[in-house]
Amino acid sequence: MTDTPRPTRTPTAIDAIADAYVQTSARLNPIAATAMGLPGYDHLMTDFSPAGHAAVAEAARAVLAELDGAEPVDDVDRVTLSAMRERIGLELELHAADEMLGMLNNIASPVQELRDVFDLMPTDTPEAWANIAARLEALPTAAAGVIDSLRLAASRGRVAARRQVDECVRQAEELAGSDSFFTGFVRGESVEKALAAADDAAALGSRLELGAAAARSAYGDIAAFLRDELAPLAPSEDAFGRERYQLWSRYFLGAAVDLEETYAWGLAELDRIIAEQEAVAAQIAGEGATIAQAIEVLDADPERRLGSTAELQAWMQRTADAAIDALDGVHFDIPGPLHTLECRIAPTSTGAIYYTGPSDDFSRPGRMWWSVPPGEDSSFTTWREKTTVYHEGVPGHHLQVAEAVYERATLNSWRRLACWVSGHGEGWALYAERLMAQLGFLDDPGDRLGMLDGQRMRAARVVFDIGVHLGLPCPDKWGGGTWDAAKALAFLQANVNMPEGFVRFEWMRYLGWGGQAPSYKIGQRLWEAARDEAQEGARARGEELDLKAFHARALSLGSVGLDTLREALT
Incomplete structure (x- = not known):
């Protein structure tokens, strides 16, 4: 287990500004504080009202003004300045365009955030459940704020597409119903254990039941508003249009790209990958075999099948642990706290697979979550998913995110905990998948096809x-x-070898969250370009690139915009 000593660094005035901004952000957005693992905010709920959005924007303007008067003292400061100005400046552009006020889609909007935060909250003590009770009690006010913001955004002409509104109605109705997540959440095994240790178990149990009822009622209010008031105003057109799309693309990448050139590259990259798949299919099912025939062979292999979510979870954990053990000290130096990665089946059933980072003190470890859709919980294939474990675990998101959290001696709390750029993070995770293939971890033709x-x-x-x-x-x-949308669905069905429910979920996601999904592959492209530039520089000096050192340097920066990353590495 590697635990290489980190260099020490005296915090600067710019670090102090960044650290103070994290505390301000945590106060204004307790959900984000929970995600970052900052203590003291778990009993509070984020204010999603217009006033809450205005307060966030005002804090952003204030910190940018502070940064304008600050002088960097070293390269760490220079990266911090570049990253904060880029990130916070774009957030203000989104606020000015009412994009934050009117945010609504099937995966990453306040409708989901109000529920998802409970997945991250501690549940092992009576005090933790008291925090949960307080947050459940605060959910109706937060839901009312969401409604007020969506109503105001609509009055200014910013309404999500009808397809997204209808999907959020469905989700809200499910959370408001008798089988709601909240009902089961406050009656689970961990609740019983905590109540057994509580001084006043009856009072806490009553608060939790009443809180769950309040949460269900709040989601009922959201569903009614979306269905009866917002849906009639929602446009049928899914497309964002160029102006909105360019803004979101910059936000998700931390870089501006030529969209037409990138689209043409995407088409060419798709053709290249299909050709590579066809070559691997011949290894699996014989010369001339199609990709579909190779998949049939793999799906029929009992050695590659898992028959339950319990088997899936155990296999995920074994695979993740084995990757950490194999890579540490050879291709990466992985600090001791990062050797703990929990693989879990998510309490939701959306079909998403995702990672949540550790808390600031690592008392909550990094976690890989698998949200299994209804009816798809009895048949999983390892050949498809080994690469997913590398993507979400090590050397993907877990190494990347938890490494930044670990860099306490160098990075301020904004760099370690608060900054996340999709193109950087998701691009690295895809880069990590290809890297594992290059390092020989996907030499099995089935795993490589996956x-x-x-x-x-x-x-x-x-x-x-x-x-x-x-x-x-x-x-x-x-x-x-x-x-x-119709052509895009048929296109996905032809190119995504996943169950129909997953494909439709992803189709809905791309339609409602413009610019986010491409950030994975475009981010990978920019990561590979940064590595190639470093390789060219090394060869110009008569050397070969030390890939381990390159990765260590890049990951030590934390998540930053891809333009900032390139500047920092060159």
Whole structure:
């Protein structure tokens, strides 16, 4: 187990500004504080009202003004200045465009945040459950704030597409119903254990039951508002249009890219990956075999099948632990606290697979979550998912995110805990999948086909997302004419080898969260370009790139915009 001593660094005035801004952000957004693992905020709920949004924007303007008067003393400060100005400046652009006020989609909006935060909260003590009770009690006020903000955004012409509104109605109704997550949450085994240790178990149990009822009622209010008031105002058009899309693309990448060039690259990358898949399919099922025939062979292999969520969870954990043990000290130096990665089955059933980072003190470890859709909980195939474990675990998100949290001696709390750029993070995770193939961890043809299967989906997302939201011409082989939602669904069904429920969830996600899905593959492209530039620089000096040192340097920066990353590495 590697625990290499980190260099010490005296905090600077810029670090003090960044640290203070994290505390301000935690106060204004307790949900984010919980995600960061900052103590003292778990009993509070974020204010999603127009006043709450205004307070966040005002704090952003204030910290940028402070930074304008600050002088960097070293390279760490210079990266902090670049990253904060880029991130916070873009957040203000989004506020000014009412994008934050009117945020609504099927995966990453306040409708989901109000519930998802409970997955991250401690549940092992009576005090933890008292915090949960307080947050449940605060949920109706937070829901009312969400409604007020969506109403104000609508009065200014910012309403999500009807498809997204309808999906959020469905989600809210589910959370308001008798089988709500909240009902089971306050009656689970961990509650019983905590109540047994509580001084006044009856009072706490009553608070939790009443809190769950309040949460269900709050989601009922959200569902009614969305269904009766917002849906009639919602446009049928899914496309964001160029102006909105360019803003969100910059936000998710931390870089400005030529969208038409990137779209053309996405088409070419998709063709290249399909050709690589066909070559691997021949290894699996014989010369001339199709990709579909190779998949049939793999799916029929009992050695590659898991028959329950319990088996899936155990396999995920074994695979993640083995990767950490194999990579540490050879390709990466992995600090001791990062050797703990918990693999869990999520309490939701959306189909998403995701990672949540450790708390600031690592008392809550990094976790990989698998949200299994209804009816799909009895058959999983390892050949598809080994690359997913590397993506979410090590050397993917867990190494990347938890490494930044660990860099306490160098990075301020904003750099370690608060900054997340999708193109940097998701791009690294895809880069990590390819890296594992290059290092020999996916030499099994089935596992390699699984990696390519995921890469194909990510390339298809570049084409889908830019094509639909910019209204670009659709190639004849994918339907011809101009891209729209119907062509995009057929395109996904042809290029994503996953159950229909997953494909439709992803289709809905891309339509409602423009610019996010392509950030994975575009981010990978920019990460690989940064590595290639470093390799060229090394060769110009008559050397070969020390890949282990390059990765250590890059990850030690934390998550920053991809333009900032490139500047820092060069």
